[in-house]
Amino acid sequence: MTIVTVDMWEQYTADQKRRLVKDITNAFVKAGTAAGEVNIILRENPERCWAQGGRLCDDFKIPEGA
Numbered sequence: 001m002t003i004v005t006v007d008m009w010e011q012y013t014a015d016q017k018r019r020l021v022k023d024i025t026n027a028f029v030k031a032g033t034a035a036g037e038v039n040i041i042l043r044e045n046p047e048r049c050w051a052q053g054g055r056l057c058d059d060f061k062i063p064e065g066a
Contacts, residue, residue: 001037001039002028002033002037002038002039003039003040003041004024004028004038004039004040004041005040005041005043006020006024006040006041006042006043007043007045008042008043008044008045009044009045009046009047009050010044010045010046010047011047012044017042020042021040021042024038024040025038025040
């Protein structure tokens with residue numbers, strides 16, 4: 001059994017997530033894993049809970065009117 005965990009922001013639609021899990025599954029199928037053996041966990045997190053380079057991702061946003 002293969003388990004893939006994807007951490008991502010909460011901005012994606014159901015259709016985008018469907019395409020994502022299909023593409024991930026197909027990549028494993030090409031590598032020789034049966035599609036039914038690929039398990040994918042999508043963990044959606046609010047952008048305010050992510051940081052990069054010591055800064056919250058919210059801090060990278062350009063203020064309106066700037």
